[in-house]
Amino acid sequence: MITTYDFIDDNRRKTILLVCLFPISLIAMLYFSFFIIAVISSHYTYPNLAPFVIFKDIHYSYYPLVLIIFLFSIVWTLISFYSGQNFIMSFANARPADAVQDKEIIRLVENIAITAGLPMPQVHIMYDNSLNAFATGRDPKNAHIVLTTGIIEKLEKSELEGVIAHEMAHINNRDTRLMMIIILLIGFFTFAGSFILRMGIGMGGNGNRRNKSAGKGAGILFVIGIVLYVYGIIVAPLIRLAVSRRREYQADAKAALITRNPQGLISALQKISGHSAIRSFQGKEIMSPMCIENPLSNEPSLFGFLSDITSTHPPIEKRIAALEVMDGIKINY
16 A cells, blocks of 8 residues: 655655756766767768767867756756755745735644644745645655645635645645656756747847857857757656646645545536646646646647646546545544
């Protein structure tokens, strides 16, 4: 039987793997890209040149540049781990809950935290009419829970308790830490790739075509930009596939145990279904794993079946069915 501690250990292993894998795989992809480009270009200039010679030349020519990128990726990984929640909270544009204006919500979160045996997280309100919520933070002592104004206004107290307990379960299982690192690392690569790619294009078209050093620099930036951008685009869905959907079922079950009221979360999920799209998250698929339900619009598309395959959330009907099974069981600690 899989326990909460199994989920915590599994998330800890995945976090360590991601922290190590990102810089190493990035450097490998850069080296491979430079090597392929050099082989192709050298084939026309020096048809008989051995690939080993090309690789050796690349190693000595680009080693300092690759080392800088490697070190920078490690630094960004550490920043993501220790300060990632600040970036995500800034991105979500949520305000801290007010002790007077939002006292009922703060009291609900505090009661759930006490029942779950967890520290009181910081509570934030996100101005959006959607019914959604998410949690972030590297550990229970540095956790944040964000609730949309829509979910606060449209759910009953017992339903809100179920939602808050669900997010508390993610905090306890360290799901929030894993998601935070994934979001910031993927976001960094796509942003940096796009920025460097524009720099390379700008250098290549600024009238210095006769300047070989400028042309080479533009070519290097162009390759780095393409690699970073494609890396982020390709890795994002693969990482989403690697994130188990079981974490949502487990968080739902844990929430039912905390509140002793599976029907509260069942009713909440029924209301959330079809009303979870957050405006500011549209086009930012990497943000979806954080939320209690997919925050992206479910508009039909040619490749809609792929979104079902790579979705980090199981169908809400199956989550409700699993909770209904629990509803007939006496819950004991």
